[in-house]
Amino acid sequence: MKSILLLSLMMPLALHAQAPRIRDATTHEELAKTHRQAQQANSAQKLPEAKGPDLSTVKPIPDLISRSDILTFNGMTALVPKRAILNQPTAFATRINNFQQGSQIVRWPEFYEKNRGWITTLEVTRAQVEGKEPIDEKIVEKYRKSSNLVVATFKGGPVSVMPLREPEKKESEQPKTIQPTTKP
């Protein structure tokens, strides 16, 4: 951002309306001394050690970018979760995960508002989001034929739609398996 402003002679009035305290910039030696003192006074050292396994075994929160598809068009960019794009026409391939320098990052509502011409949203249910229920075949057929990019939303917010899971079968519905017979 170009934020350089060359000020006029009016500056002294603004800068020194209240006489400020001026000090010399801190040196490494001064900070090293503070560092030693701070280590001795560290209140966290008085607490017991963390319980459980080493934290290095815990997977850190992955980057947002790696879990998102990036939509860019006409100087604007917005993120949606992976699996939120249900239909991706090849004509818009250059607008997906192809960030253009100078584009302004905006939130989804603003991006969608300006790009309704080529983006359509499909409101999905919570069960569909979790992969417990399929999206109606007719609707799937319709958006697959659409020339627009289709983004799944839940109450207006883009949402990932998980793959359809096989329903858990009850024990009584389990197919009976035939045990191979063995000769005595």
Add this chain to the structure above:
Amino acid sequence: MKASPIRLLGFALLATAPVQAQTYTNLIRQVQFPGGSEYDMPVENNYDPNDPTRSLMPIDPGGARFELWTMRASGATLTNILLSSTYVATYMPVATVAITSEDQTSELPRTRADRPFRVMVNVIGLLSGATVPDASKSVNFYHHVQSYGEGGVGTNIDRTQAVQLSGNSLTTVDDHPFNYAIHSVPSADLTKARGEERFSVYSLADVDSGAPISELAGQTIQIWPVADGAIAGLTQGQNIKFRLPQLTLTLNDLYPSSTTYVQAYKGPAVLGTVGTVVPGSALVLNESVPQNRILMVDNYDEAVSEDGQWTFELLTSTPFGIDRLGHVTFNINRSLDFRGSSTTIE
């Protein structure tokens, strides 16, 4: 299940605060467990930050993690920084981590390498009793640091490489304040440290329910270096006649939110003296990362109003006060002495 009863006031405040110099955009991502679906809350730009909101996506039985991210474009590269995260689930302790520094100009907590900061950890929902699982009795508080390297600004660093400095157990429902007089980012010259420190609270794994170790809350503070600079074009003790020479100001690691300038006053250098700003020497920054600049200053004779000994000081004003980066004292004598005699001839 009803809409998630988590108040997202803190997140919403951060998400809707005026973006710093239009360089950051904040987003809230909700991750559902155990399914793994992800949801972006449709936060409008005109959202009232004083009005607490609820997530529109109900929380799954395994809980949900709310992540507050800030995004920035640096050239053709997108950068994302996790500002804060909160994990919410049934019977799980709830924690918050809030970092405060003297710099209130940025929604992303930040400070300078020579300044203190404070971390406030609040834990609620801890239980006690012989039959209570360990995961409900305590949480772990961790402190990680990571250097951005020389000249680095934290773009696309691998945060899995952060170094754990400490890990402690918190067993009481209370506010736990931690004061840090100085940063812990590894650096040969402590004034030139660039990096970040992350403070996080994790739950313990619950053997009974199978709940894994989860980050309940966490926040990161950025540490930026102390600026340095020099005035060239004038030397200490130099005698000047007539016009003042062109000055070259070399400015390194200027704090992202700062005003840097040269002030002039009559007499020798005395720290604390308030003078007048040399015209054309002031530089105002409202950035997200430290800046280096070289400024040429010319035609500033009006700053030196009379003959005698003068001092120029290079100052930088930041949220932490005013620091002197350099100074030079010189003598100026603009007066002309006319020596001669006059005679008359009849």
